[in-house]
Amino acid sequence: MNRFGMNVKFTAQPGQRDALADILLGAADALAGVEDCELYVVHVSETEADVIWVTEVWRSSEAHAASLSLEETKAAIQRAMPLIAGVESTKLKPIGGKGL
Template sequence: MNKFAMYGKLIAHPGQRDALVQTMLEAADQLDSMEGCELYIINVSENDPDVVWITELWRDAEAHAASLQNENVLALIQKCRPLIAGAEPIKLRPVGGKGI
């Protein structure tokens, strides 16, 4: 299996989580038509009021890398920067299961 997966943990500055969620939902809209992006789910943490988790699944690493060259995606990443205190990606290799 050649798919690329990642959990993106984003730590918002205090009080900025909801603004960050809105911007990430805009990013998800941009990715709706992007071929190769299979999952881009925005979650909030049940335990930490500042944390947003993004569930990503891509056809392959190339599709993921290409998205980071997309003008609209780059503009949204810039828009998010002032809202983000930290980011911790968890890189995964999917092997199978339901929904993949």
């Protein structure tokens, strides 16, 4: 298996962190039935008030790419865009551990 992972740092517009977090949690719910998505964990930063981190792990980069064409994903991105001031992604190759 050639897993694909990402650490994504979202910076919300001022005062919009919780609204953005709700959308990301909704996106996670929508992925419940998507087997190729192993992790989509939403965190808020303990040190930066407007920052949300998402840890994603997918069975493959193709599975991740395919998810971006799902209607629910596209709708979530539409709703989220106005609330986002910045996005930084770190690509990862998950190799194992507890929770996969």
